[in-house]
Amino acid sequence: MEQTLIKADDYVTLWGIIVVWASASIYLEQRYSWAAKISGAIVALIGAIILSNTGIIPTASPVYDAVWTFIIPLAIPLLLFHVKIKRIWQESGRLLIIFLISSIGTVAGVIISFFLLKDHIPVLDKLGAMLSASYIGGGVNFAAMAAKFETPGEMVSAAVVADNLMMAIYFVVLMMVPAIGFFRRRFKTPHVDQVESGSIGVEGKTLAESFWKRKDISLKDIALSVGTAFLLVIVSFKVAEFLDSAIPSGDDVSFFINLVNGLFGDKYLMLTTLTFLVLAMFPRYFESINGSQEIGTFLIYLFFVVIGIPASIPLIIENAPLLLVFVFIIVVVNLTVSLTAGKLLKYDLEEILLASNANVGGPTTAAAMAIAKGWKDLIGPILVVGTLGYIIGNYVGTALGLWFSGFM
Known part of the structure; x- marks a missing residue:
């Protein structure tokens, strides 16, 4: 049994550390530019790794x-x-099409990367599912796939380190592209031109502070947000549990039947699907609730702290370099497909870069980039389109994970 200052059964203290450090990470991201540049998620993760190591x-x-x-x-x-x-x-509409094309780039990149590295990285079928879902949706999809495929904690941590490092590098690259003459000569850049003409300014001390502006929220908002979320979790998990037992699975049934079981018997996919259905059926109800995104994001920060805790530094040194190659191939293919399709379909450079960003980093990083660059007309649309990745990411990740498992 490992000897640590705080014991594994000291629940109150451990909960306190997780919540306090997640809160501190959010504060640092919104208060200091250095933290905003590397993201609060990476701050949370690094802090947790230090505490456990x-x-x-x-x-x-x-x-x-x-x-x-x-x-x-x-x-x-x-x-x-x-x-x-x-x-x-x-x-x-325009952003949605290029976002979906960019998603195809992610899938192509994951498939190419998997077959190049499957003999060199452990449990790459599970990691491939996680990263494909994450590079279409975001961290919430990464978490769902990690839980669904029961990926070993130390490999999840190594993947997160590689993933976050690549996202940080990729974010910098995407920010630099509009200033490069090669791209400016080949793509229309109306939003960049508008900013350079001095007609738009950027508000807020950091990207995060500008994005997460204060809004009105009542006790009823909190009650409806959390209560509705719990109700959806209960119903969807029970439905998925029933379908999982009703639909056969295993080595003695076909790949298609296993895939159907994986899709309809999976509690995270059922949760995503059921939420999607009630959103379509009761749009006014959900529009009237404030604060759900803030509460959900805070919970995801708790997840970022927890996935950093089991990280073994020697294992990350051993595995992260190859995982870095794995995610590097994914983002290169994604950007290549996005730029090529965008050029053929006559998209603005800003739309292409934000669509790729929304795939790899999620809607919040794409919105943050739009805020940072002063592309204010694109902030709302990319946030709306990027959230679609939350919905489709789990389906893509599940399908690829089940397919990849046959090659491991």
């Missing part, structure tokens, strides 16, 4: 299991509540 907190505890069991399922519907289904096409 210096013997302050244990690498395993029932508290961490509770985050996976309760917090992640609750965060998924909360982050979907603000999606306005009808507006996705009405206001964001």
